[in-house]
Amino acid sequence: MVTAIGVERASGESDWRGLFGGLKQGQLHPEGWYAVALSSEVLPGRITGRPFLNGRVVAYRKGSGEPVVLTAYCPHMGTDLASGQILGDELRCNYHHFRFGPGGECVGVPGDNRIPPGARLFSYPAVERFGLVWAYNGEAPLFPPPEVRDFAADELVCRARRAHVYENVAPWLPIGNTFDFLHLRHVHDLGFDFDFGRIRWGKYEAEYEIDFDSPTSGAIEQRIRVTGTNISTHVTVGATTTVGVTTATPVGTSLELYLVACVAKDAGRSPEAIDSELREQEGFVDALLADDIRVMTGIEFRAGTFVQEDQPMARWLRWVHAFPVADPAAAHR
Ligand code: FES
Numbered sequence: 001m002v003t004a005i006g007v008e009r010a011s012g013e014s015d016w017r018g019l020f021g022g023l024k025q026g027q028l029h030p031e032g033w034y035a036v037a038l039s040s041e042v043l044p045g046r047i048t049g050r051p052f053l054n055g056r057v058v059a060y061r062k063g064s065g066e067p068v069v070l071t072a073y074c075p076h077m078g079t080d081l082a083s084g085q086i087l088g089d090e091l092r093c094n095y096h097h098f099r100f101g102p103g104g105e106c107v108g109v110p111g112d113n114r115i116p117p118g119a120r121l122f123s124y125p126a127v128e129r130f131g132l133v134w135a136y137n138g139e140a141p142l143f144p145p146p147e148v149r150d151f152a153a154d155e156l157v158c159r160a161r162r163a164h165v166y167e168n169v170a171p172w173l174p175i176g177n178t179f180d181f182l183h184l185r186h187v188h189d190l191g192f193d194f195d196f197g198r199i200r201w202g203k204y205e206a207e208y209e210i211d212f213d214s215p216t217s218g219a220i221e222q223r224i225r226v227t228g229t230n231i232s233t234h235v236t237v238g239a240t241t242t243v244g245v246t247t248a249t250p251v252g253t254s255l256e257l258y259l260v261a262c263v264a265k266d267a268g269r270s271p272e273a274i275d276s277e278l279r280e281q282e283g284f285v286d287a288l289l290a291d292d293i294r295v296m297t298g299i300e301f302r303a304g305t306f307v308q309e310d311q312p313m314a315r316w317l318r319w320v321h322a323f324p325v326a327d328p329a330a331a332h333r
């Protein structure tokens with residue numbers, strides 16, 4: 001039987017209720033864009049090794065600055081390529097000097113030896129956006145990298161952090177907060193009158209707009225987009241406009257949470273003013289997150305006795321359950 005997100009898929013309408021909310025070693029993960037590193041961790045001419053999904057990757061930059069994300073273990077004898085060297089656009093293993101191109105292909109071996117046909121790495125489709133390096137879990141992207149509502153990525157100043165690690169929590173649980181109106185109303189004290197039918201569920205993205213009455217920020221409007229099962233973006237319009245990106249990346253049986261605070265580029269503002277706006281936004285998000293960390297820690301998630309206001313959560317769980325899963329690097333570990 002095919003496993004979907006770590007769960008034996010049975011036939012029948014209600015099998016999404018068995019969606020496993022933790023992370024298992026070796027499970028298949030939903031296709032999609034996952035943050036693998038902060039942009040600031042991937043320095044020109046250097047190789048960064050990171051755990052990612054069921055394995056490990058290396059990230060580096062081509063001469064043009066574009067990021068490359070490859071499986072980490074050399075197919076020759078298994079060296080972790082984080083110990084390698086960047087030569088132009090290529091990565092060289094320092095054990096026996098096999099060289100690999102950004103597409104993962106072996107482009108040279110030392111001496112007169114022929115390149116073995118199986119000597120290749122998996123090259124994840126990769127982009128850089130919002131201060132993060134993202135890799136797509138799949139052979140070829142089914143959907144484009146995340147965008148926020150109303151702003152092009154290059155119109156924003158962004159500061160990204162890897163902010164928290166959860167043990168045994170699936171990415172769609174913290175991201176599912178976006179559809180957890182019971183939690184938003186009663187835990188975060190947000191007031192709203194919202195017709196759930198206004199959530200637009202696309203194939204790989206979902207969006208809605210909502211007016212909140214916030215105890216700390218007053219009347220705000222949020223324009224929300226969720227991309228895949230692990231990314232949510234919020235444009236918050238109130239006294240000021242702020243933009244946030246939240247994304248979760250499985251590494252083994254842990255979950256790394258990345259948080260990005262962004263403000264619109266504005267030539268009139270000093271770096272100090274931008275810094276203080278970003279700091280304020282980070283503080284606000286950290287206060288929200290403190291509640292969420294408490295409830296996610298040790299969770300044994302189940303789709304249990306839902307109430308009326310859980311309808312969008314149930315829809316989210318069905319959506320997550322139906323999402324395509326992949327492990328394109330399986331043959332390269
Ligand atoms: S282990 Fe990489 S070249 Fe031999």
Ligand SMILES: [Fe+2]
Nearest residue numbers: 177183288292
């Ligand atoms: Fe929350």
